[in-house]
Amino acid sequence: MEYCVYILHSDSLSRFYIGYTSNLDLRIAFHENPETRKFTYNAKDLCTLASFL
Template sequence: MNHCCYILYSKKLNRYYIGYSSDLDIRLVFHEKSEPRKFTYNASDWKLYYKIDCKSKSQGESIEGHIKRMKSRIYIENLIKYPEITTKLLEKYKDINII
């Protein structure tokens, strides 16, 4: 499995979507074919903005939760500007069970 936390961006909505997946390709198709009542249904121009490769599901979900709790567009945009933020997130949420 290829665990990751990902961020999508819609120019139409000028919004970000933060998620976790163990198979990003399948997840992106899901977002493209999203149903009504799902957040990503509101736009058809979602593009992958940023991806953080993770070592496990728990690490990916923890990083996803961290970014969502920040509730900050600037924080999301700073992930690209300052790669050390991603390094710190991966270190903060590393799994002690992974060798």
């Protein structure tokens, strides 16, 4: 199984988030889900800066 390391950034929160996953699309959806209570959900301007296999 391949994993991807990713970096998310929010200008409005002035924060970065670094994580890893085997499914980037599913993981991004997780960060956007309000039920997860992640700080990344509060960022309306969250963007993926980079992803690496």
